[in-house]
Amino acid sequence: MGAADDDSPEVPWEVLRSRARAMTERSYAPYSGVRVGAAGITDDGSVVEGCNVENASMGIGTCAEVNLCGAMVGTGGRHLVALAVVAGDGAPIIPCGRCRQFLHEFGGSQLLVDTEYGILTLGELLPHPFGPDDVGARAG
Numbered sequence: 549m550g551a552a553d554d555d556s557p558e559v560p561w562e563v564l565r566s567r568a569r570a571m572t573e574r575s576y577a578p579y580s581g582v583r584v585g586a587a588g589i590t591d592d593g594s595v596v597e598g599c600n601v602e603n604a605s606m607g608i609g610t611c612a613e614v615n616l617c618g619a620m621v622g623t624g625g626r627h628l629v630a631l632a633v634v635a636g637d638g639a640p641i642i643p644c645g646r647c648r649q650f651l652h653e654f655g656g657s658q659l660l661v662d663t664e665y666g667i668l669t670l671g672e673l674l675p676h677p678f679g680p681d682d683v684g685a686r687a688g
């Protein structure tokens with residue numbers, strides 16, 4: 549059971565899924581063969597996108613969600629409201645752990661994520677997150 553209704557009218561889920569699928573075509577994934585595309589919508593209604601970018605130095609590739617966040621920040625966006633991530637077969641792919649942490653910075657626990665389990669909040673995917681406030685609270 550997801551936290552939000554799949555057909556919640558305020559989020560254009562089919563647009564996000566379609567844009568995410570289109571982004572898989574731009575993915576650079578010659579090593580894993582796993583093409584990933586992501587599309588999200590910001591609090592000002594902008595759609596932002598990203599795809600995974602791998603590297604011959606295997607460990608330094610970047611995920612679609614991380615690149616989406618970079619694209620969003622670089623175009624003036626700061627707050628992500630909803631996100632769809634898909635693999636090359638067009639089906640949702642679940643954000644990895646690092647991506648969950650990265651997304652938390654720009655969407656918080658209320659970020660809506662389209663998953664194979666339904667629409668979940670990032671808070672459901674990343675309970676007890678470490679966020680910006682924790683940095684200030686721990687600074688010496």
Ligand code: THU
Nearest residue numbers: 580582584600611612643644647
């Ligand atoms: N990948 C993503 O882009 N996002 C995720 O959340 C999971 C994994 C990418 C990384 C790598 O290029 C490929 O999928 C296989 O792990």
